Amino acid sequence: MVITSLENEKVKGLVKLQKKKYRDLEGRYVVEGDHLVLEAYKAGVVLELFILEGEGYSYDTSVTFVSYEVMKKITVMETVPRIVALCKKNDSGEILGRRILLLDELQDPGNLGTIIRSAVAFNIDTIILSENAVDLYNPKVLRATQGMYNYVNIIRMNSHDAIARLKDLEITVYGTNVSRGVDVRSLSSDAKTNFCLVMGNEGNGVRLDVQEMCDKNLYIKMNDNVESLNVGVACSILLYELS
Amino acid sequence: MVITSLENEKVKGLVKLQKKKYRDLEGRYVVEGDHLVLEAYKAGVVLELFILEGEGYSYDTSVTFVSYEVMKKITVMETVPRIVALCKKNDSGEILGRRILLLDELQDPGNLGTIIRSAVAFNIDTIILSENAVDLYNPKVLRATQGMYNYVNIIRMNSHDAIARLKDLEITVYGTNVSRGVDVRSLSSDAKTNFCLVMGNEGNGVRLDVQEMCDKNLYIKMNDNVESLNVGVACSILLYELS
Structure with a gap:
């Protein structure tokens, strides 16, 4: 199953997160590209991955495939990435260490x-x-x-x-x-x-x-x-x- | 005398210098805004100043006044500056000091x-x-x-x-x-x-x-x-x- 519609609710949700207002409201954000996604995954903050159809990754987490047009809509980068991750914010609220x-x-x-x-x-x-x-x-x-x-x-x-x-x-x-x-x-x-x-x-x-x-x-x-x-x-x- | 025409040769000359090719060819460049112009002036590299009509500066060098439209054409900044300077490049070609x-x-x-x-x-x-x-x-x-x-x-x-x-x-x-x-x-x-x-x-x-x-x-x-x-x-x- 590949999302191809720009009107899909998940896609609209990701696009909203380009704005600070919605990131604040939902406590979620998006990272783009192999390196940032890998680091977010290692940190355990990934909620869902969105991968360009036809690309192979072996992450052990919830994955949704999307068309090139959808990825282009989601991304804020000039070069369309092969993968983006929906992540949860992580604010301990506390001053740790000295x-x-x-x-x-x-x-x-x-x-x-x-x-x-x-x-x-x-x-x-x-x-x-x-x-x-x-x-x-x-x-x-x-x-x-x-x-x-x-x-x-x-x-x-x-x-x-x-x-x-x-x-x-x-x-x-x-x-x-x-x-x-x-x-x-x-x-x-x-x-x-x-x-x-x-x-x-x-x-x-x-x-x-x-x-x-x-x-x-x-x-x-x-x-x-x-x-x-x-x-x-x-x-x-x-x-x-x-x- | 205030330059108001975007077709003026001096204006066209300044606009050309937005491109590296012409800067290299002519050995000249443009700096914009009070601070950069002052520093270029102190360094003795200013050939000519272009000042927005109605603005007062007391530089002792060749000055040309221009309309707002002309300044807007010359500048690469988002905020239109009050002053720009046409300057000469300064490459000694030599390794000085240690x-x-x-x-x-x-x-x-x-x-x-x-x-x-x-x-x-x-x-x-x-x-x-x-x-x-x-x-x-x-x-x-x-x-x-x-x-x-x-x-x-x-x-x-x-x-x-x-x-x-x-x-x-x-x-x-x-x-x-x-x-x-x-x-x-x-x-x-x-x-x-x-x-x-x-x-x-x-x-x-x-x-x-x-x-x-x-x-x-x-x-x-x-x-x-x-x-x-x-x-x-x-x-x-x-x-x-x-x-």
Whole structure:
């Protein structure tokens, strides 16, 4: 049995999930292509696979075959994938571990994806996305993570509530400021086992009221001609230095 | 006198420069918006400014006013800028200094822009772009550099020729490989004064024959779950560590 109708209810359901509103409402999302599907499967978040008719995969889960036209309708990629997975969101709601990253109002999907990869590379336990940050389940974010979002606890929480909670947990909160504060190179190895790094928005950095809640500010020493680094780069260097 | 005709020769000349072919042919390019124009002006590469009629700027150089419709035609940005500058390219053709970055077949404009910012931040003397790397004067690259391309010597050269020249100059050439080689953290401070770091393409890394010409491979220690970092991030961390 192959779905060939664009009016099929399952197809319409998948297309809806291209919009954040429906992903939020249903707690579900879609990943596309071999690599992301494999990572989602390994993470146990796949609800159902949709495979192009004629393609062979050996996943042990619910599978539906679809025509090329249907796959083209479902996908947001330019190249039509051979497989997509309907997945369930996974938000523990809890700050786990003591190596934390808080992203305050980060907007660019590519930056978030890049940062998630770096956070996993440098052993972050929990990533907190502020309420207005870009949606983790945005297809561009998921692609840019290369599936790495499955390897770290990612939660959504208001930045102020998050910092209050971190203080209860006695986790040191590091703001980031281009010039003021402490050179990250001078941190002791003790400091690297119990921290939350706060990164801000692409254009404006960390919001002032959030900045004020931080225990210290970190900066990366660099040439005076440069006002700032790309936020994904700055965050990654700080995480590298804190690893 | 305000240019209002889309058929004006100057306007047609600027529009042509949206294409690499004409930028290469004429050795000229266009930058858009206050910040990039200011940086180009400070660098002394501006040939002529084109300003939206009614706007006031106090640059001491040749200025032409244009109508909104003309500016809309010239720009590649979504938001129509108030000012653009026609600039002359600046390729010294020479490897200057002893802290070098070679980008072998890098393709993404955003990545190149980000890397140029990081290279200036961490005091690189010369960036070598291989023949097939993305064009420096692509508007997306220029924007992503935030004008920083004016603060470093950037030349275009075949990777093999470049490495041969670097060897003549007795500059150590570091390839990059995800796992093989030397942990960048273990480099001595001597190693950081005389090097060329080679970064590769987004998908494939450094080409094998280029890799083979390198003296050593560097890697960044990270979690085993992560196959690779974003190339802009990896390059920036290595430059940071080499600074």
